[in-house]
Amino acid sequence: MLSLNGQQLKLEEIASVARGEMPVSLSDEARARVAESRGLIEEIISSGRIVYGVNTGFGKLSDVHIPPSELRELQLNLVRSHACGVGRALSEAETRAMLLLRANVLARGQSGARPLIIDTLLLMLERGVHPLIPEKGSVGASGDLAPLAHLSLTVIGEGESLYQGERMASAEAMRRAGIEPVELEAKEGLALLNGTQAMCAVGSLALHRAEILARSADVAGAMTLEALRGTPVAFDARIHAARPHAGQMDAAQHLLSLLAESEIRESHVENDPRVQDAYSLRCMPQVHGAVRGALRHAREIVEIESGSATDNPLVFTDGSDVLSGGNFHGAPVALALDYAAIAVTDLMSISERRIDRLVNPDSNEGLPPFLTSHAGTA
Template sequence: MKTLEISPGLLTLDQLYNVFNGEYERFALQVGCGEAIKASAEIVSKAASGGVPVYGVNTGFGKLASTPIEREAVAQLQVNLVRSHCVGVGSPLAPSTTRLMMILKVASLARGYSGVRPLVIDSLLSLLNANLIPYIPSQGSVGASGDLAPLAHMTLCLMGEGPFLSEGQKSAKLEHLNFYKIEPLRLVAKEGLALINGTQTSTALALDALFAFQPVFEAALLIGAMSLEAARGSDAPFDDRIHQVRGQLGQIETAIHYREILSGSAIRASHLTEDDRVQDPYSLRCQPQVMGACLDQFRYASTVLQRETNAVTDNPLVFSEDDAILSGGNFHAEPVALVADAMAVAMSEVGAIAERRIAMLIDSSISRLPPFLTSSAGLNSGYMIAHVTAAALASENKSLAHPASVDSLPTSANQEDHVSMATFAARRLQQIVTNVSHILAIEYLISAQGFDYLRPLRSSDVLECAYSLLREKVPSMNEDRVISNDIQSAVELIQRGQLAKIAQDYGHRISLWG
């Protein structure tokens, strides 16, 4: 049974990627964190029993921050806070997102700046280790004052009052805790606020999308190379000298990748001396420039998300070294919002250039392949309408990629007058990942069909393996058939990482987080 030892402030994206892939069955907190946690909890306890107003400890919240709370009502204040903030709507968060969110919350609280007891962290770990996934509606957070609604729904489950997710549906509440002998959490001063304040939902959503896109991006590089081969394009634009004089790191790295996976192609060798085309279309020739720029964006985003993974983002914060409780704004998720917007654009561009290659391959005047990749054009439509689907998805991505971070609606009677919209910025990424995966699946089908028309010539070993992987699921299309089934087969190879693994098996891997 593989255990992830959570080291506060030191979690890596590789560890979280393994969580995403289900490689860990148990979760534990690094030994030695307890003293810092206890010290901050003691400071909060003293503040709760004192007469000095401390936000969220013995005062109301938001616009009600000036309202004092009687000493005997401090614990009830936290319970009321959680219940009143359970206002989420919409479909539930995916289990992979919720699991990441809970781990990030554990890591944040365990740094010892949030004023919660060790028991709170133990309760979160108990849910994780029992594989109990809180039912958390996905809509209702503006990404400032933290991801209040989704984190409140998570906390409600800790209290024994919230439903869990079972096969996509709400299931029993307290019964689940009883079955695993997990005691419902009874909140004391500041604990409800510490649990629901923070950027863990938006960060988890962004990480979930980044991890889901890793095999898709690697597949996009392979499929783009297959399209170059199918169109008998030139590999001269991938020459290292071209990319070195520009100096863009992602471009240089992807150009190396293309050269490696195209190496040894007999298709390329066959037309080196007889091809009269001076230059290929941009969608073929400029792949390193476009994909490299996208890679740079993902790596910058991953740097920001790595920091946020290990951040303390609730409010107020407790500094035990000088007995200080300070109110601030670390819950504002602007860093996550901006990089989620950048990821949306980069993902959409991967799909956009793929759609252009599809259009090029079905156009016989450019590709020099049969029209729509069918031998009997007219009687058969071939891949004509598959391109329409790709165009529809690429267009949809343009709307989805509109930046969310530039919008702000004041909340809490104008106390919270600028918000990040990070939660939606990150939440819509999964739809873009799905759309791009389907665009690439269509390109995969068409480029493989292009290979069929170039036989007996063969491509590089890597690309021939990619071709064979598809042909195990989808035969060559000699006459019209229902293509949606083929698209589904191809998209599964992409999303499940089977296509990406081919490049990795040959020693060619590009990671979105460096």
């Protein structure tokens, strides 16, 4: 059971919930904090104090005061007007990751939403109501407004969802799952929409796969070295201690462990005329290690983001303050994921060069051309 308290989540936890392998609940501490935050919003409304997003318009209309009688309509229209994404729907795993991440950041108690909002998100996770969220439409600089709006449509019983493998109106999906749609109160539409949980969800799952890929590349590289009768000398720990990047040293150690006690290596230790192997073999620790470093950095950023308040404005109950800021901006996550994408591309590049050496009869150390025993017909 994963108990949400607005904490930083590990990629493994996000992936496990996305696959439906780990149940999720809201901690008692978080529930009390969220209720206290909501109480401050109610006090603001009762006092007539003007606060952005609570009783004002949005963006360029932030100077327009909204009367108490129209506060629910304001939040409802905000959700409907921003549900304008296009393209294919996100996968169910990505959608589940979004539900988890949005519930967790609301659990920090800095958005002013009721505990009911989080309870509804977690019920959708538990019972498999997955909003249909188009993959395109996020602005990034304003967070993931459009994707989160599509998620929020289902919360209020509108839009479309997948339920038990069937696409249907969200109202019907919620009815079948026994979940009551929410009538949004003041600030709650904005609390659901403001944030980076779409990019975080997609990025978290991609990073989790990329880390597996990076270790798999070591395995494939070690097997390639064996097939080409190469030498593990380039992975000697002393070489990498002389250039002590953590990822490089990790990759070298992993490659050495994979090649330990290799019988193939022993067959050509003596009288091998080659001085050193090709770059694509010899430089695996440097390239694979740099990829590890990039993915490690991206993991750190995304895990910090998973437990960060990305709403605007933010509620601070200790001083009864509601402060406008820019935590919704996607730059920290976007730059980290761009870096990770560049790294994975480089991993694919060196992998392709190793494949070429394996299949090319001019460089594959006597292996069959194109690795087939029936060259020319296979």
